[in-house]
Structures are given as structure tokens and as C-alpha cells.
Amino acid sequence: MPENKRWEACETCKHLKDWSRGEQKGGRPEWDTSLPAEANQLVLVRDLKPDSARLHQLLRCARCGTYYLYWTEYEFLVGGSEDTQTLERLSDEAAEKLLAG
Numbered sequence: 001m002p003e004n005k006r007w008e009a010c011e012t013c014k015h016l017k018d019w020s021r022g023e024q025k026g027g028r029p030e031w032d033t034s035l036p037a038e039a040n041q042l043v044l045v046r047d048l049k050p051d052s053a054r055l056h057q058l059l060r061c062a063r064c065g066t067y068y069l070y071w072t073e074y075e076f077l078v079g080g081s082e083d084t085q086t087l088e089r090l091s092d093e094a095a096e097k098l099l100a101g
């Protein structure tokens with residue numbers, strides 16, 4: 001699928017994995033992880049759940065046009081809450097389906 005690999009040559013996207021996750025657990029700062037800094041360079045295309053407190057967004061790289069799905073989760077646990085942010089690279093087809101639906 002060479003047409004779906006344009007991100008490999010992109011200065012932003014080549015630093016992003018197909019799937020990245022950041023996690024922050026309450027009370028365990030030494031275990032915290034976060035998304036790569038390049039994730040902040042992606043541009044919001046559509047807020048898929050604007051009414052939700054948890055984010056669910058379609059993002060796009062301004063440089064090469066690759067789409068990403070970004071969502072956040074929050075879980076309350078005894079002994080500390082858990083926040084996660086997930087970023088997943090989408091094919092153009094998958095992104096177009098999301099935009100159409």
C-alpha cells in the first residue's frame with residue numbers, strides 16, 4: 001500500500017508510531033508516559049464527540065495530510081486515577097468513513 005506510506009517521509013509523522021499511548025497513573029509519577037511531542041503538531045479536523053468530557057477527535061498532519069484518531073480516557077481507581085491518551089494512525093479510507101458518518 002505505497003499510497004498509504006507518505007507519512008514515512010514526513011518530518012512530523014515519522015516520529016509517530018502507528019499506535020501511541022500516554023498514561024498517567026495517580027500517585028505513580030515515575031511511571032507516567034506521554035505521547036510524542038510531534039502529536040501536538042497535528043491539526044484538529046473534527047471533534048467526533050463534542051458533548052463528551054472525554055476527547056474523541058480526528059486529527060490530521062498539516063505537513064503530509066495523514067489522518068489520526070485521538071482519544072482520551074479517564075478511569076477512577078481506588079488508590080489513584082488513571083488517564084490515558086491514545087493516538088492511532090488511520091488510513092485515508094478509514095478517515096473518510098469517519099468524516100462521512
Ligand SMILES: [Zn+2]
Pocket residue numbers: 007010011012013014061062063064065066
Ligand atoms: Zn505527516
